[in-house]
Amino acid sequence: MAGLEDLYREIILDHYRSPRNRGDLPSPPAVRVEGFNPLCGDEVVVYLDVVDAVVVDLKISGQGCSISQSSASMMSAAVKGRSVEEARALVRSFKALMSIHEAQLETDDADAPGAAGPDVLDADALGELAALQGVVKFPVRIKCATLPWNTLSQGLDEVGPATS
Amino acid sequence: MTGGGDVGATRGTGPERLDPRALRKEFPLLAPDRPGGPVVYLDSAASSQRPRAVLEAMDEYYTTTHANVHRGVYAIAEEATRRYEAARVAVGRFVRAPRPATEIVFTKNVTEAINLVAYTWARKELRPGDAILVSELEHHANLVPWLMLAEERGIELRFLPLAPDYHLDLTDLDRLLDGARLVALSAASNVLGTVVDLEPVVAAAHRAGALVLVDGAQLAPHRPVDLGRVGADFFGFTGHKMLGPTGIGVLWAREELLDAMPPFLGGGEMIRDVRTDGFTSNDLPWKFEAGTPPIAEAVGLAAAVEYLERVGLERVHAHESALTAYAIDRLRDAHGEQLTIFGPEPDPLRRSGVISFAFAGVHPHDVAQVLDTRGICVRAGHHCAKPLMRCLGVGATTRASLYLYNDEDDVDALVDGLAEVRELFA
Numbered sequence: 235m236a237g238l239e240d241l242y243r244e245i246i247l248d249h250y251r252s253p254r255n256r257g258d259l260p261s262p263p264a265v266r267v268e269g270f271n272p273l274c275g276d277e278v279v280v281y282l283d284v285v286d287a288v289v290v291d292l293k294i295s296g297q298g299c300s301i302s303q304s305s306a307s308m309m310s311a312a313v314k315g316r317s318v319e320e321a322r323a324l325v326r327s328f329k330a331l332m333s334i335h336e337a338q339l340e341t342d343d344a345d346a347p348g349a350a351g352p353d354v355l356d357a358d359a360l361g362e363l364a365a366l367q368g369v370v371k372f373p374v375r376i377k378c379a380t381l382p383w384n385t386l387s388q389g390l391d392e393v394g395p396a397t398s
Numbered sequence: 399m400t401g402g403g404d405v406g407a408t409r410g411t412g413p414e415r416l417d418p419r420a421l422r423k424e425f426p427l428l429a430p431d432r433p434g435g436p437v438v439y440l441d442s443a444a445s446s447q448r449p450r451a452v453l454e455a456m457d458e459y460y461t462t463t464h465a466n467v468h469r470g471v472y473a474i475a476e477e478a479t480r481r482y483e484a485a486r487v488a489v490g491r492f493v494r495a496p497r498p499a500t501e502i503v504f505t506k507n508v509t510e511a512i513n514l515v516a517y518t519w520a521r522k523e524l525r526p527g528d529a530i531l532v533s534e535l536e537h538h539a540n541l542v543p544w545l546m547l548a549e550e551r552g553i554e555l556r557f558l559p560l561a562p563d564y565h566l567d568l569t570d571l572d573r574l575l576d577g578a579r580l581v582a583l584s585a586a587s588n589v590l591g592t593v594v595d596l597e598p599v600v601a602a603a604h605r606a607g608a609l610v611l612v613d614g615a616q617l618a619p620h621r622p623v624d625l626g627r628v629g630a631d632f633f634g635f636t637g638h639k640m641l642g643p644t645g646i647g648v649l650w651a652r653e654e655l656l657d658a659m660p661p662f663l664g665g666g667e668m669i670r671d672v673r674t675d676g677f678t679s680n681d682l683p684w685k686f687e688a689g690t691p692p693i694a695e696a697v698g699l700a701a702a703v704e705y706l707e708r709v710g711l712e713r714v715h716a717h718e719s720a721l722t723a724y725a726i727d728r729l730r731d732a733h734g735e736q737l738t739i740f741g742p743e744p745d746p747l748r749r750s751g752v753i754s755f756a757f758a759g760v761h762p763h764d765v766a767q768v769l770d771t772r773g774i775c776v777r778a779g780h781h782c783a784k785p786l787m788r789c790l791g792v793g794a795t796t797r798a799s800l801y802l803y804n805d806e807d808d809v810d811a812l813v814d815g816l817a818e819v820r821e822l823f824a
C-alpha cells in the first residue's frame with residue numbers, strides 16, 4: 235500500500251509552504267487563465283507574459299491543496315523563461331508521467347513492458363517535478379496535480395496563435 | 399434476519415441509552431475484520447452504512463418474490479406489489495404522513511423529489527416576477543432546480559442569510575416573503591450541522607401565501623419527524639442517508655396538492671389510459687412514478703425505517719447530541735488554536751452531528767488524505783454547497799459526521815489523526 239511519504243515528499247511540502255512565482259500580472263498584456271477542480275474546489279489562476287514566443291514571466295494565484303499548489307509552484311519554476319514550444323513539451327511530459335503511471339497501476343505491474351509510451355521524457359528531464367510521481371499512487375489526487383498544467387496549457391493555446 | 403426488540407440497547411443502564419458498539423455488529427462494513435481493514439466511518443452525512451437487516455430484506459425479496467409490480471396476476475407479482483405498497487406505507491408512517499398510501503411518492507433520491515416539485519407544481523403555478531425564497535445554506539439539490547427555473551421563467555430567487563452564530567437570520571423574513579410563492583429550505587445543513595427552526599418560517603410563509611418545501615435529507619435519518627407538526631407542504635428525504643439503499647428517495651406532499659399537479663415523467667405506470675391523441679394520468683401516487691419503480695430499494699428502505707424505529711429515533715437523537723458535544727469538546731481541547739469549527743455550538747435541538755472545520759492551515763484534501771491512511775473516512779470539499787462556502791470564505795472544509803453507530807473511540811481516532819496532520823504539515 236502506498237504510504238504518505240510517497241505523496242508528501244519533502245520537496246512538495248517545501249513548494250507548498252513557500253510557493254514560487256506567487257502573485258499576478260496586469261492582464262492585458264498578460265494572459266490570465268483560471269482552472270477549477272469542481273470536485274474539491276481547488277482553484278489555480280495562471281498569468282502568462284509571452285514575448286516573442288518566450289514565457290518571460292509567469293505568476294500563479296488561487297488556492298487549493300498541497301498537491302495542486304506545489305504542482306503549480308514547480309510548474310512555474312520549470313516553465314518561466316522557456317519558449318512556448320518547450321513549455322508545451324513540458325506539459326505533455328508531465329501529463330504523460332501522470333497517465334502512464336495510472337495505466338501501470340491499472341495493470342498492477344509497474345514493470346510491464348511497453349507501459350511507458352515512446353514520447354515520454356524520463357524523470358530527469360522533469361527535474362524536481364518528478365517528485366510528484368508518487369501522486370499517481372493516489373488516483374483521486376492526480377486531478378489536483380494536473381490542474382495547473384491543464385490551466386497552463388489553455389493559456390498557451392490562447393497566446394499561441396498570436397505569437398507563432 | 400435480526401430479531402426484534404431493543405436493538406443496541408444497553409442492558410442495565412436503562413432503556414434510554416443506545417449502545418453504538420452493539421449496533422455496529424449489525425453493520426457488515428463496520429466490522430473490525432472487514433477485508434481491507436477496519437474503517438472509522440465519519441461520513442454518514444454523505445451516505446450512511448446499512449445494517450444486515452436491510453441487506454437481508456432486499457436479498458430475501460429478490461430471492462423469493464421478485465416480479466414487476468402492478469402488472470402480473472400471478473402470485474409472486476401480487477406479492478411484489480403488496481410488498482412495494484407496504485413499504486410505501488411503512489416509510490410514510492415513519493414521518494407520520496397523514497395518508498401514506500397516496501401521499502408518499504417514491505423517487506430516485508431527494509434531488510429528484512425536489513426536481514419533481516420544480517418541474518410540476520412550480521412550472522404550472524409560478525409566473526415571471528414571482529419569488530422563491532431559499533437560504534444561504536442550501537445543498538445544490540435545493541438550489542440548482544430553482545436557479546434553472548429562475549432562468550427559464552424569470553423568477554426571482556431570494557436568500558435567507560446566515561447569521562454569525564450559523565443559524566438562519568430571520569430578521570427580514572417578512573420582507574423577503576413579500577411576493578414569494580415558495581419557500582424551499584433544508585431542515586438541517588449538511589455542512590454546518592445547523593438544524594433550522596422551521597416553525598416560525600412555515601407560519602410566516604403560510605401567512606404570506608407561500609407554500610413550503612422542506613429538504614429533510616439531513617433530518618429524517620436523525621430525529622423523529624412528524625409531518626403534521628412540521629407543517630410543510632412538500633417534504634423530501636433520501637434512502638441512502640438513513641440506513642437504506644441507494645436509488646430511492648421520497649417526496650411527501652398533501653393529497654390536494656399532488657392531485658392538482660401535472661405528472662412529472664411520462665411512461666408506463668403513471669397512466670390510466672393512453673390513446674393515440676392523449677392520455678389520462680393514473681391515481682396518486684402512481685401518477686408520479688413512471689416506469690418500473692425501485693421495488694427492492696423500497697423494500698430495503700422499509701427495513702431501514704423499521705430498524706430505526708426499533709432502535710428509536712429519540713435515542714438516536716440523544717446519542718448523536720451527546721457525541722457531538724463530546725467531539726467538539728475533544729477537538730477544541732486537543733487542537734484549539736489550530737481549529738475553526740463552522741457551525742453552531744452544541745445544542746440538542748438546534749445542532750446535528752455534522753462537524754465541518756478548517757484545520758491548521760492545511761487544505762481539507764490533505765487532512766482527509768492523512769486521515770485515510772489511518773482508516774478514518776471524512777469528507778473534504780465543498781459538500782455541494784458552493785454558495786455557502788463563499789459565505790464562509792473558504793473553498794472547502796473537512797467534515798466529520800456522526801450517526802448511531804459512531805462512538806467516542808471514533809472521535810478519539812479523529813483527534814489523534816489530526817495530531818499527525820499537524821506534525822506532517824507543520
Ligand SMILES: Cc1ncc(COP(=O)(O)O)c(C=O)c1O
Pocket residue numbers: 443444507508509510537539540584586587588613615616636647782
Ligand atoms: C441537505 C441535502 N440535500 C440534498 C442532498 C442530496 O441527496 P441525494 O444525492 O440523495 O439526492 C443531500 C446529500 O448529499 C443533502 O445533504
